[in-house]
Amino acid sequence: EIVLTQSPGTLSLSPGERATLSCRASQSVRSSYLAWYQQKPGQAPRLLIYGASSRATGIPDRFSGSGSGTDFTLTISRLEPEDFAVYYCQQYGSSPLLTFGGGTKVEIK
Amino acid sequence: QVQLVESGGGVVQPGRSLRLSCAASGFAFSTYGMHWVRQAPGKGLEWVALIWYDGSNKYYADSVKGRFTISRGNSKNTLYLQMNSLRAEDTAMYYCARDQFGGIAVSGAYGMDVWGQGTTVTVSS
Numbered sequence: 001e002i003v004l005t006q007s008p009g010t011l012s013l014s015p016g017e018r019a020t021l022s023c024r025a026s027q028s029v030r031s032s033y034l035a036w037y038q039q040k041p042g043q044a045p046r047l048l049i050y051g052a053s054s055r056a057t058g059i060p061d062r063f064s065g066s067g068s069g070t071d072f073t074l075t076i077s078r079l080e081p082e083d084f085a086v087y088y089c090q091q092y093g094s095s096p097l098l099t100f101g102g103g104t105k106v107e108i109k
Numbered sequence: 110q111v112q113l114v115e116s117g118g119g120v121v122q123p124g125r126s127l128r129l130s131c132a133a134s135g136f137a138f139s140t141y142g143m144h145w146v147r148q149a150p151g152k153g154l155e156w157v158a159l160i161w162y163d164g165s166n167k168y169y170a171d172s173v174k175g176r177f178t179i180s181r182g183n184s185k186n187t188l189y190l191q192m193n194s195l196r197a198e199d200t201a202m203y204y205c206a207r208d209q210f211g212g213i214a215v216s217g218a219y220g221m222d223v224w225g226q227g228t229t230v231t232v233s234s
Binding site for chain 2: 037049097
């Protein structure tokens, strides 16, 4: 079973700062089928990144994804007030077919 | 507009059954793979099940395999989740979600781009 470990658990930053979130897989993620989501309290998740580095429709270019194999990163170049939320990575391809990481909370410092 | 609306949640005793529905509108439902994803109170996201656009293939998380069944009615633009032998640990918000790409795209591989607002399931005696 593939396990996705996200770090840090919580990231305390100020608006305008750069956020770097990590997602590490216990096995290589097939064909970089790795996605990132943002979730705000009381809301459904929102797709940000798919294929490890492609932005979903309507996602601002301050969000970028990178990585391959077992190590992936979500970067928010300059945090806007609306970016403070929980972020999840998700992989496709290994049993179980899809899994989510435990999440990283980006909070206002 | 593109929309998913879940229904059918509620409070149920352990061991009983419940069926969730997800009504789709604003897009060609029959051409997209569909998922159920759940979130226990205060916890992270857990993928539950996937069904291909035509219902020909279904996949489940180990935690629900043999107890839950995903299905769809393409003529009714509706996704279902039949949940049997419910346990306390099934208590969660249940979301339905759409594959980002329909058609012949590998179902599940490119993320889920449309989500419903969720329906709450509480398993308690």
